[in-house]
Amino acid sequence: MTADTTTTSPEDDAQSYGSAQAATNHQALLAWVREVQQLTQPAQVVWVDGSEAENTRLSDELVAAGTFVRLNPELFPNSFAAFSDPKDVARVEEQTFICSKNEREAGFTNNWMDPDEMKVKLNGLFSGAMRGRTMYVIPFVMGHLDAEDPKFGVEITDSAYVVTSMRIMATIGTAVLDRMTQLDAGFVPALHSLGAPLSDGEADVPWPCNDEKWIVHFPEERSIWSYGSGYGGNALLGKKCYALRIASVMARDEGWLAEHMLILKLTSPQEKTYYLSAAFPSACGKTNLALLDPTIEGWKVETLGDDITWMRFGKEGELRAVNPEAGLFGVAPGTGWHTNPNAMRAIAKGNSVFTNVALTDDGGVWWEGMTEEVPAHLIDWQGRDWTPDMDHPAAHPNARFCTPIDQIDMLAEEFNRPDGVELSAILFGGRRKTTVPLVTQSRNWANGIFMGSTLSSETTAAAAGEVGRVRRDPMAMLPFIGYDAGDYLRHWLTLSAGADQARLPKIFLVNWFRRTAAGGFAWPGFGDNSRVLKWVIERLEGTADAVETPIGFVPTGDGIDLTGLDMTPAEVEAAVHVDAVEWAQELEGIEQWYAGFGASLPDELKGQLEELKERFSNA
Ligand SMILES: Nc1nc2c(ncn2[C@@H]2O[C@H](COP(=O)(O)OP(=O)(O)OP(=O)(O)O)[C@@H](O)[C@H]2O)c(=O)[nH]1
Ligand SMILES: O=C([O-])CC(=O)C(=O)O
Ligand SMILES: [Mn+2]
Numbered sequence: 001m002t003a004d005t006t007t008t009s010p011e012d013d014a015q016s017y018g019s020a021q022a023a024t025n026h027q028a029l030l031a032w033v034r035e036v037q038q039l040t041q042p043a044q045v046v047w048v049d050g051s052e053a054e055n056t057r058l059s060d061e062l063v064a065a066g067t068f069v070r071l072n073p074e075l076f077p078n079s080f081a082a083f084s085d086p087k088d089v090a091r092v093e094e095q096t097f098i099c100s101k102n103e104r105e106a107g108f109t110n111n112w113m114d115p116d117e118m119k120v121k122l123n124g125l126f127s128g129a130m131r132g133r134t135m136y137v138i139p140f141v142m143g144h145l146d147a148e149d150p151k152f153g154v155e156i157t158d159s160a161y162v163v164t165s166m167r168i169m170a171t172i173g174t175a176v177l178d179r180m181t182q183l184d185a186g187f188v189p190a191l192h193s194l195g196a197p198l199s200d201g202e203a204d205v206p207w208p209c210n211d212e213k214w215i216v217h218f219p220e221e222r223s224i225w226s227y228g229s230g231y232g233g234n235a236l237l238g239k240k241c242y243a244l245r246i247a248s249v250m251a252r253d254e255g256w257l258a259e260h261m262l263i264l265k266l267t268s269p270q271e272k273t274y275y276l277s278a279a280f281p282s283a284c285g286k287t288n289l290a291l292l293d294p295t296i297e298g299w300k301v302e303t304l305g306d307d308i309t310w311m312r313f314g315k316e317g318e319l320r321a322v323n324p325e326a327g328l329f330g331v332a333p334g335t336g337w338h339t340n341p342n343a344m345r346a347i348a349k350g351n352s353v354f355t356n357v358a359l360t361d362d363g364g365v366w367w368e369g370m371t372e373e374v375p376a377h378l379i380d381w382q383g384r385d386w387t388p389d390m391d392h393p394a395a396h397p398n399a400r401f402c403t404p405i406d407q408i409d410m411l412a413e414e415f416n417r418p419d420g421v422e423l424s425a426i427l428f429g430g431r432r433k434t435t436v437p438l439v440t441q442s443r444n445w446a447n448g449i450f451m452g453s454t455l456s457s458e459t460t461a462a463a464a465g466e467v468g469r470v471r472r473d474p475m476a477m478l479p480f481i482g483y484d485a486g487d488y489l490r491h492w493l494t495l496s497a498g499a500d501q502a503r504l505p506k507i508f509l510v511n512w513f514r515r516t517a518a519g520g521f522a523w524p525g526f527g528d529n530s531r532v533l534k535w536v537i538e539r540l541e542g543t544a545d546a547v548e549t550p551i552g553f554v555p556t557g558d559g560i561d562l563t564g565l566d567m568t569p570a571e572v573e574a575a576v577h578v579d580a581v582e583w584a585q586e587l588e589g590i591e592q593w594y595a596g597f598g599a600s601l602p603d604e605l606k607g608q609l610e611e612l613k614e615r616f617s618n619a
Contacts, residue, residue, distance in 0.1 A: 023047040023137075023174070026181045029154060032189050033137055036156050040193060041128045042135035048163055050173020058160045066206040067161055068353075072363030077350030081365055082161055083381055084231055084356055088209045090398045090464045091233040091240065091282070093479050096215040098245070100483065105219070107484030108596050115218055122216060122225050125195065129227070132198025133158040139177035139187075140170040142243045142324035143310060144418035151247070151324065152180045152187035155237045159194050159208075162235050165353055168327035168402050170238040188222050188246055190237035195228040217241060219249040219482050232329060232355070232400060233462075243308045243324050244480035252483060252491050256312035260476045262290035263305040263321050263421065265412040266533055269298030274537055275414075277309050277321055278427035278510075279452065279476040282462030283398070285429065285512055285525075287330040291342040291408065294530030296561055301530065302412035303342075303405075304421065306330065314422070317500025322420035325405065331462070332357050332399040334369040339526045344370075346407040353402040356381040358394035367395035397461035422503075425536055429510040430457030430473065435586050436511040437576040438523050439532050441539055441546065441553040445496060448507020450608035451552070453489050454590045455509070472593040486600025493602055508536055509552070514575055522575040524565065531561050549578040550615035580619070587613060 024030065024047075037045055048054065059080060062068035068080035098110040099118045106112040113121075138155040155166060166172055180187060195210030210228035217224055224241045226234060233240040247258035261277040268274070280286050290306035305323025314320045328346070332354065335343050357365040359379040366375055380386040380394045405411060414421050428451055430436065436456070442448035452475040459469045463479065472478070474485060481488045496504060512529060514522040535555050538544030546553035554576040557569030594601055594609060 023049075024177050024181045026177075026184065029180075029187065032154070033156065036191060037135060039123065039126050040130035040135060040158070041197075042130035042158060043132055045135045045137065047177075048136050048138045048173055050167060050175070055164060055167055058164055062160050062164065065204060069359065071354075071365065073350075075362065075364040076348070076352065079350045079352045079354070080164075081354045081357055081359060083207065083383060085207045085209050086382060087211065088207065088229050088231050089356060089396055090231065090462055091479065092213050092215060092229060093463050093465070095213045096479065098217050098219060098482055100219050105483055107481070107486065107600065108598070109478055109481060109485045115220075118216055122214065122227065125212070125214065125227050126191070126193055126225070129193040129195055129197055130158040132200070132202065133194075134160070136160070136163050138163060138166050138172050139180060140166060140172040140238050141176045141179075142170060142238055142247070143322055144416075145171055145176060145179055147418045150179065150183075150185065151250070152176065152185050153190050153238055153242050154187050155190040155192060157192040157235070159192065159230050159235065161230055161353075162192060165236050165329075165402050166238060168351070168353065168404050169236055169329060170326050188224065188242055190224040190226070190242060192226045192235055192237055193228075194230050215241065217245050217482060219246065222246050222250070236329070239308070239325070239329065240480055243310075244477070245482035247310065247324075247482075248477070248480065248488065249482040251310070252487070255495060256310065257492070257495065259309045259311060260286075260307070260480055261305070261309035261321075261426075262286040262307065263303075263309050263323055264290050264292065265302040265304060265414065265421070266537065267300040267302075268537060274424045274540070275304070275321065275421040276425045276427065276533070276536070277311070277423055277505075278429060279455075280429040281431070281455075281457040281460070281473045281476045281478070283331050283460035284431045284457055284476070287328060287343065288335070288340050288526060289529060291340055291346075291410065292530055292533075293341055293527045295527040295565070296530050296534060296563065299530055299534060301533075302410050303408050304412050304415050306405075311420075311423070313495070313499050314419070316503070317498075318422045318503050319499065319505055320420040321423050322418070323405075323415065327405050328401065328403045328408075330401050330403070332367040332370075332401050333393070333395055333397055335367070335401070336370045336372075338372065339369065342408060342410050343401075345409055346403050347401050349407045351404055351407065354400070355402070356396035356399040357401075358386060367399050368393050397467075423505040424540055425508060426505045427508045427510050427536070428452045428455050428475065429512065430455050430476075431460070431513040432456060432458065432470070432511050433513065433515045435579065435582040436509065436514065437551075437554050437578060438511060438514060438572075439535065439555060439576065440509045440549070440551055441536075442507040442509070443552055445501070445504045445507065446493065446604060447552065447608060449489065449492050450605055450612075451507060451509045452492075453605055454593065456589065458513075470589075472589070484600055486597045486602065489605060490602045493604055506536075506540055516574065522571070524567070528565060531565070535560055547576075550612060550619050551578055551583070554578065580616070583616060587616065
């Protein structure tokens with residue numbers, strides 16, 4: 001244990017926080033920690049300092065508890081694998097709530113309950129919930145600690161797995177606490193419990209959790225309560241809960257945008273640089289695009305972010321973007337040396353936590369798609385012997401790697417700029433087998449917002465529930481908008497109204513997942529997506545041809561650079577084809593979706609839909 005880790009037991013009186021052991025004299029924080037301690041009754045309290053020594057101690061404890069398996073350090077130094085309860089493998093959207101005072105504020109896309117009622121329920125659940133466990137206090141900041149207005153949070157959790165993961169995903173510990181104390185800054189209180197108290201002498205299980213799960217946000221209070229799950233977006237509260245749901249409410253009130261987007265830097269053969277962001281739903285390709293390895297000569301990609309982007313208009317009316325996270329929480333299956341070598345190199349440096357992957361006989365990890373050759377024997381994510389003839393995957397489809405972002409060799413130096421980078425283009429994308437072309441340029445900014453607002457995608461294993469069902473996912477934010485979805489779209493429209501219109505990013509819709517009649521992918525994807533980015537840049541520069549369709553501008557058959565690719569312009573035409581029959585059905589889907597908004601749908605978007613229908617009927 002390091003000297004600056006403060007441990008207090010429940011018998012210590014509240015004064016002990018202000019004693020020589022105290023980590024802070026931030027009164028609001030001390031009061032909240034005391035309140036939670038009294039409510040949840042942990043065996044001890046630990047203030048997390050974020051140090052290497054502390055992380056080593058926690059990892060050792062997790063290994064001893066059976067939660068972590070230490071990987072072979074020659075393959076993955078300082079890395080661990082964890083295996084969750086089979087009922088705790090993904091975000092639980094059905095149990096995720098936005099508890100604003102009025103139901104209207106939560107809107108039709110969110111679950112809602114009266115905040116007072118919800119507090120009664122949660123106080124009941126959290127009462128004694130940490131008995132027999134350690135309560136960790138994790139001061140964290142999303143975004144830069146030196147930002148003009150740093151966005152602080154404090155997560156209280158009874159999960160050491162959460163502490164080690166938060167250490168990778170955010171800036172945590174003493175430096176944050178000191179700065180927060182010095183500024184006497186406000187913070188988002190984010191309370192997490194596994195909901196698995198231990199009675200005296202009761203043996204623990206490797207992955208404690210509760211069948212009952214509640215992921216609850218109080219937007220007016222800007223607080224988070226998460227109960228019953230130890231997994232990813234349910235438990236690492238700086239991520240989806242804070243940096244998207246609560247931050248989207250802050251952004252509405254303060255005039256910025258919190259989005260489910262990657263950020264990348266693209267350098268052309270002419271050495272011109274561009275910054276792009278892209279919003280795709282969970283498990284639809286953000287991390288892969290952010291770490292793209294271009295297959296075309298002379299183009300270079302560098303990474304700024306892979307999941308969350310905070311954007312605001314700068315002094316000159318330009319749209320600037322920052323990544324508030326410090327780590328990658330990436331989908332493991334499909335990430336391999338042939339699809340995403342940059343992610344593989346980052347992972348190979350170690351310092352990572354893997355969840356629900358399979359174990360190899362030499363003490364490494366494996367998942368579907370990591371290598372072309374499938375190992376002859378594995379231990380699957382549920383601890384069973386596994387051989388390639390078995391009909392279930394070795395890794396869970398939502399298995400994840402959690403890795404520090406600065407282990408990416410291609411991390412852009414601008415990653416560390418508190419004021420971010422100016423965006424030239426925004427891509428919206430989803431996972432659609434049919435209907436949606438490989439790439440479509442919007443007619444203009446408002447039309448691009450319309451595209452984002454009607455974005456659709458097949459559901460994936462990143463959330464509990466049915467996989468493969470098409471649903472509308474506005475700006476890939478459906479599960480993450482912390483307030484009324486109509487108000488959210490209106491915020492996009494009104495915020496940009498004051499911007500320098502000529503400098504607004506150009507908006508594109510992409511779909512890497514379209515299928516051919518034969519059932520295969522219509523587009524090779526991954527590194528070859530650089531060819532689509534090249535077309536996007538050429539459109540910005542006004543040098544690429546396009547075909548106008550009712551939904552926007554698509555590439556001509558030879559508009560996409562196919563050099564070195566076994567693909568014909570006719571196949572590109574098929575991949576970007578706008579099919580009238582499919583779109584007749586799509587328009588119905590969009591109309592149904594828009595009907596759900598009721599009065600809160602911005603008129604401008606209603607107008608966009610009418611214009612789209614008209615263009616189809618005139619086509
Ligand atoms: N066919 C195809 N699959 C892709 C492509 N890009 C990503 N994938 C696969 O899609 C899955 C999800 O990709 P990610 O890049 O991890 O998705 P993400 O949007 O970062 O997901 P979250 O982290 O859940 O938000 C993985 O199995 C990838 O292998 C692509 O261009 N083509
Ligand atoms: O939040 C999670 O559990 C994982 C993730 O990034 C997503 O689902 O988008
Ligand atoms: Mn990702």
